[in-house]
Amino acid sequence: MSIVKLNNQGVKNATAFGSITGLGSMTFIKKLTASSSATLSFVDGASDVVLDNTYKEYLFTFNNIHPATSGAYLYFNGTDDDSSHSFDVVQTTTHFRAYNFENDSARILQYLSSFDTAQGTDSRISSGLHNDNDSSLSGYLTLFNPSSTTFVKHFISNTNYEQAAVSINSKFAGYFNTAADITGVEFKMSSGNIDAGNICLYGIA
Numbered sequence: 001m002s003i004v005k006l007n008n009q010g011v012k013n014a015t016a017f018g019s020i021t022g023l024g025s026m027t028f029i030k031k032l033t034a035s036s037s038a039t040l041s042f043v044d045g046a047s048d049v050v051l052d053n054t055y056k057e058y059l060f061t062f063n064n065i066h067p068a069t070s071g072a073y074l075y076f077n078g079t080d081d082d083s084s085h086s087f088d089v090v091q092t093t094t095h096f097r098a099y100n101f102e103n104d105s106a107r108i109l110q111y112l113s114s115f116d117t118a119q120g121t122d123s124r125i126s127s128g129l130h131n132d133n134d135s136s137l138s139g140y141l142t143l144f145n146p147s148s149t150t151f152v153k154h155f156i157s158n159t160n161y162e163q164a165a166v167s168i169n170s171k172f173a174g175y176f177n178t179a180a181d182i183t184g185v186e187f188k189m190s191s192g193n194i195d196a197g198n199i200c201l202y203g204i205a
Contacts, residue, residue, distance in 0.1 A: 069192030093174030
C-alpha cells in the first residue's frame with residue numbers, strides 16, 4: 001500500500017511504514033545586516049553565498065527592515081550575469097494586501113494593480129514603509145529553482161509591517177522571465193537606504 005505523508009516540509013511517498021526519510025531540511029547560508037545600506041545583495045560565489053543548483057528552493061527572511069526614508073518601498077531584483085551583476089532581469093508580478101488600523105476604524109483586502117510589474121524591474125515587495133522608530137517590515141520571500149535553464153524562476157513573498165498605526169500584510173508573487181539561471185538577488189529601497197534590519201538566506205533541501 002502506498003502512503004503519502006504531509007507535513008510543513010513537503011510530501012513523500014512510501015510503500016511501507018518506516019520507509020519515509022529525508023523530509024527536507026533548511027540550511028543557513030548567509031546573513032546580511034543593514035546599516036544605512038544602499039542595497040543588500042546575495043550573489044552566488046561571493047562572500048560565502050550559495051545560490052546555485054545545490055538547492056531547488058531558497059528562502060530569504062526579513063527581520064525588522066527599517067527604511068531611512070519615510071514612504072520608501074522595498075524592491076526586489078535579480079541578475080543572471082556572473083560578471084556585471086546588473087540586477088536587471090525582467091519580472092512579471094502581482095500584489096495583494098490586507099490591512100487594519102490600530103483603532104479598528106478601517107480594514108480592507110485589495111488587489112494592487114498599480115504595484116504589478118509587467119516585464120519590468122524594481123518589483124515592490126511592500127507598499128510605502130515609514131521610518132518612525134517603531135515601524136519595520138518582517139516576513140519572507142521564497143525563490144524556486146533559480147538554476148533552471150529551462151523554466152522561468154518563480155518567487156512568492158509574504159510580509160507584515162507597521163505603517164502609521166496600521167498593520168499591513170502584503171502578498172507578492174511572480175517570476176523572472178528568463179531561461180537563464182539566476183545567480184544573485186538584490187534588495188533595496190525605492191528611495192534612500194535600508195537603515196536597519198537583516199536578511200538571511202537559507203537553502204531548502
